[in-house]
Structure formats: C-alpha cells, structure tokens
Amino acid sequence: MILSAIISVALAGLAVKYFLEFKKTRARITWREYAIGMAISPLVAVLVSWAGWSMAKNSKVNFNEYWNGWEVAAIKEYTQCTRDGSCRWEYDCDPYWVTVCHEECSGTGDDRSCHQVCHQEVRYHSCPYVNREYHFYVDTTLGRYTVATNVFPENPQANRWRTGHSIPQYIISNAGTGEPSFWLSVKDRCEANRPGPVTARKDYVNYILASERTLMKEYSSDIAEYQKSNLLPVLVNNVENLYYANKVYFVGLKSNNPVLWQNTIAYVNANLGYQLQGDLHLVVVKNDKIASNPDRYSLALKAYWQNKEVFGKNALSKNAIVVLVGTDGTTVSWSRAFTGMPLGNEKFIVVMRDGLKGLSLNPETLLGPLFSQRNGNTVFYPPGGGQPGPIQRIIWGIDDPATKFKRISMSGDDSQGGFLYLKNEIQPSAGQVWAILIIAFLISCGVWVWAANHYDPSEGVYNWRR
Structure with a gap:
C-alpha cells in the first residue's frame, strides 16, 4: 500500500512538472527539486499510512460494554446571581447610552x-x-451525572434578585423550581447508606469480535428460524433515565411485574460490576419448541448477540453473563448460561445448567431481594444482603469458589493466555485502505506544491513570486 502511494506521488510529480513546462508558467519544478521531493515524499507517505493504518485497526477493535456501579452522593450546588453575571435566566435591565462611531468616506x-x-x-x-x-448532580462509582442545572429556588417570587420585577410564569416553568424528585430519591438512599444501582456504556478492546477467525466465535444455522418466530430478543445497548438499562428479556410471555425484575437485576449488576466487572442479562423463556432443545436455542442466541454484522460495536461484550431460564409460567423448567468469551468460567456454565430447575419464577427467588449496603468509607457489600438468590450464589462462588465469575483479559495479564495474538491479524477494511491511500497521496503531493513555488537559482528558473 505504501509503495503504491509512493509510485503515485512520483508520477504525480512528473505530471505536474511537465504540465507547468508545457504551459510555460513562471512556476516550475526543477530536476533537483524533483529529487528532493522524491526523498521527502516516501517519508511523508510512510508516516501518514502508518498513522492511518493504526487508527483504522483501533477503530475495528473498539466495542461497547456495560459498566455497573453504585450511587455515591447527591450533590447540590448553586450560582450566586449578579447583574451581568453567569446565571442563565436573565432579562434586559438598566438601560444606558453608548457612543458608536464609524468611518464614512467620499470622493476618489x-x-x-x-x-x-x-x-x-x-x-x-x-x-x-x-x-x-x-x-443538582449525582456522584457515582462511574462518575458524575447531571440531573438539572440553573433551577430556581422553591418559591421564585420570594427570591427575586430585584424585588420589584415579577418573574413571568413561563420562565418559572422553563427553569423549574426546587429539588428534583429524582435527585431527592438519590439523596434519601445515599444518606441511608442504601445507594441505588448505576449502569453506563463504555468502550473496550475486543480482539475476538474484531478478528475474522471463525474458531473463536459461535455460529448457528437456527438463527433465521428463531427470528422468524420472533423468539430472539434484541440485545439491549441503551441507557435510560441517566443510568438505567433493561437487562431482563421475556420470550413467549409477559411479566406481571417487569419493573421489579429490572430493578432487581440492576441491584445485582451494581455489585457484580463494581467488584467483579461483570454484567448480567437474564432471558426468561416460555416456549415448548425451545424447551425441547434448550442447548440449540442457547447457542443460537449467543451467536446472534455476538454477530457484529447485526449489532456492530454493541455486540455481546466480553464481560457479559447471560442466564437463560425456561418456564411454564410459574416455575423454572430448565436453565442454561453462557458468557461473552469463548474460554473461561466453564464451571459456572456447567453448574448453571438446570441448576435452577424447580424454583419459583420470581426475581427475589432467582436473584435475591433488592438490597444495597455500605459503610461510611463507601465500601459496598456483596451480594444480596446475606440472602442472595441461586443465580448470585453461583456467580459469586458462595457455595463453590470454582463457579465465581472471572472477567477474562484480552491481553493475557490474568495469566490465562489472552488473545493479544489476534491483534496482528486484524486488518483495515478495503474502504479504509483506499481512504488511507488517497489521504497519503494527497498529503505527499504537498511537496510538489512547495517545489513549484520554490525558486531554484541553479537552473535559472523563477517561480511565480519572483
């Protein structure tokens, strides 16, 4: 690719040289200038191509995942308002005169x-x-979130900056008044040392999803069939209401209390993400066809969610834990699990296989109660307040330490081998290669612009500036 750019630049230089001579312009390129240009342009082409190649590869290995954590504190700050100050809600006042001058000319x-x-x-x-x-802000283990800014006091008319100037109602409505209800709820939770859960989308490196190696990925010929029957839920990748996401999926049934399910898994994920860097998704399934072969469905779902052609940068992340629960509507009839990595956490997957069978289908039984706790030093305690559900017990390795979830490192710094070797196999797409080639060519051609406008006294040639 670099050689192609260099050859193209050399030919472009010759074309410019002969064109300028043919047009007999005062701007010329001498042979000495051409030689200097040919010495410089390969270096420019190499640097530009290397930078473009690196950027293209990095864009292919970066994907998105959920990070989970806890609320830490509800923060309230204020701006003291002054005339011509930094407050947002203002009106024109106190007119004054200024002298404005301009120059007028006549004649020639x-x-x-x-x-x-x-x-x-x-x-x-x-x-x-x-x-x-x-x-109003919320500080969390994942950073600060803005709830509302430039809000009026509870009774704006009683807190006017200028007592004689009434505040229009539409201004009050637009600015808002008092402490937001969302912020107050956070404040109450944090002051009681019962913080709420937080989730956010962050980018990370995944060489497996970026690689074209098929051995590292799951494939299933059943995806189209399940999709036709609307049995494959779409993998969630958004965040709602500042820092919430719905990570419980219902296939073939509707929950009587979906909010409770989502809240419960959010609390589970807060501890899981904060301490083990994991992200749990729960799929509840009621379907006889799937129940007849849960392994087939589990494989299809994993292959579907990991398909970057479908989900792009939001394909199933390496920190994901997916638990599938089959049900007749009241109890669990089967269960399966998989993670976002092809290796690791094998004992967890084995124990989760039908490990929930016969349990009542409700979030408290499977996951545990809504619970959070911390001490004054902002230390959070896992999991589930001493009464974790079986899913949490397996993930945390409470009954068997071998089932405890471990986030696998891509680079191998966890002594598990890693997948760094795949990085060298990842190549830019054809479109990216062409873009790099064109940009390298155009930037390298800048040397001919210099040469054409440079005066070379050795051959008595003057440029257009002479």
Whole structure:
C-alpha cells in the first residue's frame, strides 16, 4: 500500500512538472527539486499510512460494554446571581447610552476624504430573575451525572434578585423550581447508606469480535428460524433515565411485574460490576419448541448477540453473563448460561445448567431481594444482603469458589493466555485502505506544491513570486 502511494506521488510529480513546462508558467519544478521531493515524499507517505493504518485497526477493535456501579452522593450546588453575571435566566435591565462611531468616506483618488461619524445607542445590562440558581448532580462509582442545572429556588417570587420585577410564569416553568424528585430519591438512599444501582456504556478492546477467525466465535444455522418466530430478543445497548438499562428479556410471555425484575437485576449488576466487572442479562423463556432443545436455542442466541454484522460495536461484550431460564409460567423448567468469551468460567456454565430447575419464577427467588449496603468509607457489600438468590450464589462462588465469575483479559495479564495474538491479524477494511491511500497521496503531493513555488537559482528558473 505504501509503495503504491509512493509510485503515485512520483508520477504525480512528473505530471505536474511537465504540465507547468508545457504551459510555460513562471512556476516550475526543477530536476533537483524533483529529487528532493522524491526523498521527502516516501517519508511523508510512510508516516501518514502508518498513522492511518493504526487508527483504522483501533477503530475495528473498539466495542461497547456495560459498566455497573453504585450511587455515591447527591450533590447540590448553586450560582450566586449578579447583574451581568453567569446565571442563565436573565432579562434586559438598566438601560444606558453608548457612543458608536464609524468611518464614512467620499470622493476618489486625491479628492477622497474620510471622517468619523458618531451617534448614541441604547444598551442594556442583564439582570437575573432570582438571587440564586441551583444545580443538582449525582456522584457515582462511574462518575458524575447531571440531573438539572440553573433551577430556581422553591418559591421564585420570594427570591427575586430585584424585588420589584415579577418573574413571568413561563420562565418559572422553563427553569423549574426546587429539588428534583429524582435527585431527592438519590439523596434519601445515599444518606441511608442504601445507594441505588448505576449502569453506563463504555468502550473496550475486543480482539475476538474484531478478528475474522471463525474458531473463536459461535455460529448457528437456527438463527433465521428463531427470528422468524420472533423468539430472539434484541440485545439491549441503551441507557435510560441517566443510568438505567433493561437487562431482563421475556420470550413467549409477559411479566406481571417487569419493573421489579429490572430493578432487581440492576441491584445485582451494581455489585457484580463494581467488584467483579461483570454484567448480567437474564432471558426468561416460555416456549415448548425451545424447551425441547434448550442447548440449540442457547447457542443460537449467543451467536446472534455476538454477530457484529447485526449489532456492530454493541455486540455481546466480553464481560457479559447471560442466564437463560425456561418456564411454564410459574416455575423454572430448565436453565442454561453462557458468557461473552469463548474460554473461561466453564464451571459456572456447567453448574448453571438446570441448576435452577424447580424454583419459583420470581426475581427475589432467582436473584435475591433488592438490597444495597455500605459503610461510611463507601465500601459496598456483596451480594444480596446475606440472602442472595441461586443465580448470585453461583456467580459469586458462595457455595463453590470454582463457579465465581472471572472477567477474562484480552491481553493475557490474568495469566490465562489472552488473545493479544489476534491483534496482528486484524486488518483495515478495503474502504479504509483506499481512504488511507488517497489521504497519503494527497498529503505527499504537498511537496510538489512547495517545489513549484520554490525558486531554484541553479537552473535559472523563477517561480511565480519572483
């Protein structure tokens, strides 16, 4: 690729040289300038191609995953409002005069004359409506979230910056007043040392998804059949209401209390993500066809969710834990599990196989109660307040340490071998290669622009500036 760019630049230089000579312009490229250009352009082409190649490869290995954690504190700050200050909600006030001048000219040549013309214009100061504007944030283990900013006090009319100036109702409605209910709920939870769960999308490196090696990926010929029957849920990849995501999927049935299911798994994930860097997804299935061969369905779902052609950068991440639960509507009839990696956590997968059979189908039984706890040093305790459900017990290795979930390292710094060797096999796409080639060619051609506008006294050639 680099050789192609260099050859193209050399030919372009010759074309420019002969074109300028043919047109007999004052801008020329001498043979010495051409030689200098040919010495410089390969270096430029190599640097540009290397940078483009690296950027293209990095874009192919970066994917998205969920990080999970806890609320830490509800933060309330304020801005003291002043005239012409930094508050958002203001109105024009206190007019004053300024002198504005401009130059006017008339005539041409020696008869041209100019003089300054001035006039008075009215300007206004900016006065705030209230004496303070408040800002509400939530600090979490994943960073700070903004709930609301530039909010008016609880009773804006009683907190006017200028007592004689009433605040229009539409301004009050747009600004909002008092402490937001969402923020108050967070404040109550954190002050009681019962913080709520948080989730966020972050990017990470996945050489397996980026690689074209088929041995590292799952494939299933049953995906189309299950999709036709609407039995493969779409993998969630969004975040709602600042830091929530729905990670419980229902296939073939509707839950009587989906909010409780989603809240429960959110609390489970908060501990799981905060301490083990995992992300649990639960798929509840009621379907006789699937129940007749759960392994077939589990394989199809994993292959579907890991398909980057379908989900792109949001394909099933390496920290994902997927538990499938089959049911007749009241109890668990079968269970399966898989993770986002082809290797590791084998004991967890084996124990989870039908390990939930016969249990009642409700979130507290399978996952555990809604629970969080911390001490004054912001230390969070796993899992489930001493009453974890069987899914948590297996993930945390409470009954058997060998089942405890372990996030597998791509680089192998966890002594598990890693998949760093795949990095060298990842190549840019054809479109990226062409883009790199074109950009390297155009930037390298800049040397001919320099040569054409450079004066070379050795051959008596003058450029257009001479």
